[in-house]
Amino acid sequence: MKQADQIIHARWIVPVVPYQTVLENHALVIQREQIVALLPSSEVNSSYQAKTTQTLADHVLIPGLINAHSHTAMTLLRGLADDLPLMRWLNDYIWPAEDKWVSEAFVADGTDLAIAEMLLSGTTCVNDMYFNPDIAAERFAKAGFRATVGLVISDNPTAWARSQDEYFAKALDVAEQYKSHPLINTAFAPHAPYTVSDKPFRRIATLAEQIQIPIHVHVHESEDEITGSLKHYGVRPIERLKNLGILGPSTIAVHLTQLNDEDIATLAKYAVNAVHCPESNLKLASGFSPVKKMLNAGINIALGTDGAASNNDLDMLGEMKTAALLAKAVAHDAAAVSAHRVLQMATINGAKALGLANETGSLEVGKKADIVAVNMNDVSCQPLDNPVSQLIYSSSRNQVSDVWIAGNHLLNERQLTTVDVASTIEKAKNWRKRIHHE
Numbered sequence: 001m002k003q004a005d006q007i008i009h010a011r012w013i014v015p016v017v018p019y020q021t022v023l024e025n026h027a028l029v030i031q032r033e034q035i036v037a038l039l040p041s042s043e044v045n046s047s048y049q050a051k052t053t054q055t056l057a058d059h060v061l062i063p064g065l066i067n068a069h070s071h072t073a074m075t076l077l078r079g080l081a082d083d084l085p086l087m088r089w090l091n092d093y094i095w096p097a098e099d100k101w102v103s104e105a106f107v108a109d110g111t112d113l114a115i116a117e118m119l120l121s122g123t124t125c126v127n128d129m130y131f132n133p134d135i136a137a138e139r140f141a142k143a144g145f146r147a148t149v150g151l152v153i154s155d156n157p158t159a160w161a162r163s164q165d166e167y168f169a170k171a172l173d174v175a176e177q178y179k180s181h182p183l184i185n186t187a188f189a190p191h192a193p194y195t196v197s198d199k200p201f202r203r204i205a206t207l208a209e210q211i212q213i214p215i216h217v218h219v220h221e222s223e224d225e226i227t228g229s230l231k232h233y234g235v236r237p238i239e240r241l242k243n244l245g246i247l248g249p250s251t252i253a254v255h256l257t258q259l260n261d262e263d264i265a266t267l268a269k270y271a272v273n274a275v276h277c278p279e280s281n282l283k284l285a286s287g288f289s290p291v292k293k294m295l296n297a298g299i300n301i302a303l304g305t306d307g308a309a310s311n312n313d314l315d316m317l318g319e320m321k322t323a324a325l326l327a328k329a330v331a332h333d334a335a336a337v338s339a340h341r342v343l344q345m346a347t348i349n350g351a352k353a354l355g356l357a358n359e360t361g362s363l364e365v366g367k368k369a370d371i372v373a374v375n376m377n378d379v380s381c382q383p384l385d386n387p388v389s390q391l392i393y394s395s396s397r398n399q400v401s402d403v404w405i406a407g408n409h410l411l412n413e414r415q416l417t418t419v420d421v422a423s424t425i426e427k428a429k430n431w432r433k434r435i436h437h438e
């Protein structure tokens with residue numbers, strides 16, 4: 001008889017790898033932070049004895065959802081400026097608010113609020129891009145949440161860094177500090193082609209290669225970005241990034257709403273990872289990402305919510321439904337993105353984009369136990385024949401009952417075990433008073 005820490009029996013398990021697999025009445029066996037077995041429930045008891053055993057009779061277990069693009073601390077700017085196009089939203093509202101309010105305390109409290117919202121909606125890993133990544137990393141580590149924190153680089157002086165040299169020095173410090181942390185990874189995060197000039201982009205290309213971390217950047221988000229680039233640089237942003245050595249298999253390109261066939265061919269040729277953020281693109285009226293065309297070109301597409309100031313939530317279950325529906329409409333093809341395909345985008349594809357596919361993104365033996373249980377015994381999901389269809393098209397985030405990250409039970413029957421919800425809400429209310437009334 002083998003010893004284990006936990007056994008979780010579930011009505012359904014969707015491991016995502018292999019693709020389109022739905023296992024009925026199976027169990028996951030966990031030892032420390034790792035999945036050590038995935039077996040039919042009837043066979044587990046003859047091989048394993050565990051300290052804790054749980055039976056989730058009405059639930060589907062899926063890999064923890066990976067939000068491949070967010071600005072987590074921006075939860076504190078949720079609802080600040082609605083119904084505006086990207087550049088007016090940024091120039092007239094978001095950047096002035098950030099100039100005024102971003103501080104270590106803002107990032108700490110905003111990150112905590114985001115962690116609570118993400119855990120309660122089944123997200124176990126986030127690719128973050130915000131100021132004070134040092135503070136964000138501390139909050140993620142303290143909560144036991146998996147995160148890739150973005151080492152922000154911009155031409156604009158901010159409270160985080162006043163000069164290029166300061167941006168780079170701080171970035172390299174944070175990268176060094178977390179280079180062997182079990183939950184926290186880092187990525188260079190040049191904000192966008194319109195806020196970062198050639199010299200820092202070249203420096204990022206060299207450093208990212210040296211210290212082997214990804215590059216996370218907004219690319220082709222709106223039409224203005226393309227027009228501006230043609231005016232200033234004589235080429236489209238993707239062409240410019242290619243010439244600067246930024247494009248490669250460790251590049252995470254976010255948004256991609258303005259793509260011609262040549263852009264798609266370049267992204268495919270350089271094996272760039274795409275992150276699709278449908279709800280943010282819809283809300284800012286930025287444009288439509290040609291998801292089906294990118295899939296046909298063999299591009300790895302992950303899914304992100306973007307920040308809560310342009311979404312306005314961090315709900316990856318909702319984002320999956322929007323992504324599936326929007327892709328069908330844009331391609332005029334109801335089969336463009338299926339429920340299984342969008343679940344793959346929100347899990348293993350996100351892990352691949354972040355360079356974490358050996359650790360997370362699927363429920364396979366040897367992977368970290370990043371697991372989400374969704375209770376399907378809900379009126380919205382009845383009658384239930386196909387759990388993946390109901391999960392994507394009919395369920396809501398309130399049905400997420402339990403979440404484990406690296407084997408730690410961080411959401412237990414909808415109770416957070418590492419985040420104090422009452423004090424997190426209280427702090428958010430205090431920020432609202434200051435931000436909206438001063």
Ligand SMILES: [Zn+2]
Binds near residue numbers: 069070071218254306
């Ligand atoms: Zn963004």
